[in-house]
Amino acid sequence: MPKAVRSASDKKRAVGPADAQLAATLEDWLAHLAGERRVSPHTLAAYRRDVGQFLRFLSVHFGEIPSLKLFEKIEPADLRGFLAARRKSGAGSRSLLRQLSGLRSLARHIERSGISKLAVFSALRSPKLARRLPKALTAQAARAVVDVGSRADEQRPDWILARDAAVLALLYGAGLRISEALSIARKDAPTSGLDYLTIVGKGGKSRNVPIIAPVKTAISAYLDLCPCALAPDGPLFVGAKGRPLSARIIQLTVERLRGALALPETATPHALRHSFATHLLGRGGDLRTIQELLGHATLSTTQIYTAVDSTRLLEAYRGAHPRAR
Numbered sequence: 001m002p003k004a005v006r007s008a009s010d011k012k013r014a015v016g017p018a019d020a021q022l023a024a025t026l027e028d029w030l031a032h033l034a035g036e037r038r039v040s041p042h043t044l045a046a047y048r049r050d051v052g053q054f055l056r057f058l059s060v061h062f063g064e065i066p067s068l069k070l071f072e073k074i075e076p077a078d079l080r081g082f083l084a085a086r087r088k089s090g091a092g093s094r095s096l097l098r099q100l101s102g103l104r105s106l107a108r109h110i111e112r113s114g115i116s117k118l119a120v121f122s123a124l125r126s127p128k129l130a131r132r133l134p135k136a137l138t139a140q141a142a143r144a145v146v147d148v149g150s151r152a153d154e155q156r157p158d159w160i161l162a163r164d165a166a167v168l169a170l171l172y173g174a175g176l177r178i179s180e181a182l183s184i185a186r187k188d189a190p191t192s193g194l195d196y197l198t199i200v201g202k203g204g205k206s207r208n209v210p211i212i213a214p215v216k217t218a219i220s221a222y223l224d225l226c227p228c229a230l231a232p233d234g235p236l237f238v239g240a241k242g243r244p245l246s247a248r249i250i251q252l253t254v255e256r257l258r259g260a261l262a263l264p265e266t267a268t269p270h271a272l273r274h275s276f277a278t279h280l281l282g283r284g285g286d287l288r289t290i291q292e293l294l295g296h297a298t299l300s301t302t303q304i305y306t307a308v309d310s311t312r313l314l315e316a317y318r319g320a321h322p323r324a325r
Contacts, residue, residue, distance in 0.1 A: 015048055016055030019067040026051065029109040038204035042179075047102040054103060057082045071107075072116050079103075079124050093127040100126055135266035136278035142172050144261050145254065145272065146218070154256070159225035160240065164253045166215075166222040167237055167245070171269055173215035175276035175293050177201065178247045178269045187232040191220050201295035209293060 015026045030048060033039040039047075058066045061078065083096050091099075100121075107118035137145065144150050148165035170181040180199050190197050190211040197209045219236075228242045237245040250269050258267050277290050291298075 016052035017059045017065055018055055019065050022067050022071070025068065025110060025113070025115070026106070028113075029106050032109060033105070040202060046098060047105070050099040050102045051106060053086065054082060054099070057085060068110070068115055071110070071118060074118075074120055076120060076124050079120065083127065096127045100124065135264075135271055136275040137263070137267055137271055139275075139279055141261065141263055141267070142272060142275045142279070145257050145263075145267070146172050148218075148221075150257060150261060151253075153260075159222065159227060162218070162222040162225045163237055163245070164250060166218040167250050168254070168269070168272060169215045169218040171272035172276055173212050174209045175273050175280075176209065177273060178250055182235065182237055182245055182247060182250075184236040185232070186230040186234055186236045189219055189223065189236050190216055191223065199295065205295060207292060207295045 014023060015030075018026060030044060033047065034041075034044055055066045058070060058074075058078075061081065062070060062073070064070065079100075083100070086096055086099065104121045107121040110116060110118055146165060146168040148161050151161050151164070154161065167178075167181050170176045170184075171178060174197065176199065180201055183200070184197065188197065195211055195216070197211055198206055199209050200206050222237075223230075226238070228238050230236065230238065235244045239245050239249065247269075254267060254269050257263065258265070261267075273294070277294055280290055280293075281287070
């Protein structure tokens, strides 16, 4: 084994096959993303995995251990070969776009460090994404999902049913991501006189989200029934053993509700967030306000909901107007 390769104990954490200099650069890049850029743990893990796949491709493609010198040899055809190999293995355009984004971020980090110029990563054209509209639930379906009575026949403790209903109420009533709802501390629970939440979303951006009465009622019902001693700085929502609640539990809850309420496969926890935005827009909410409530970095991200609402109106027209049939 070449001396440049990291030791066996280090390779357990290694991003992928790399000589010592490249491996150190990769760790510096990931530390920069986590520290200065405040990239979410989920995105950081995805970038680590993506770059690892690229390094393994390079080691086979060039027949040598990837290094910074090898990075300088990379040409557009090599990058296209990597993307083609990933697509052949089943990766979609969105995954490829994320992988290319991660590699470009790494290349910029290498350039800022004064190591070398890697313009090839920016020169390659990004894969095109098919425009997909968010799948919102109807207002009636969304209300049924967050209603604790919809699960009255389940053989589960009342506090568990109330807990899940409170989490789902936050997704639909406040437009939170599931990770944001589960990150709320007990001391920040919107009860009594508190009618808003300060949420730290993607990229470490903070926003204030108003909490409507039905959501406060759902959270209060959960707190009244919860048998666990919730520490002020601990999580508001906990599992059966008092540990932080897993997002998977809420996903399974919605899966069961899909069967009970005859909802489509697109009915997911995140669909409640889409429903929040779509229903607000349908009732006259303006895009700038919805952007702030959702925590979107750009207005263009929020504008997709105008297409959702237009599609909904067109479907209603086609279904009701006698000349549309």
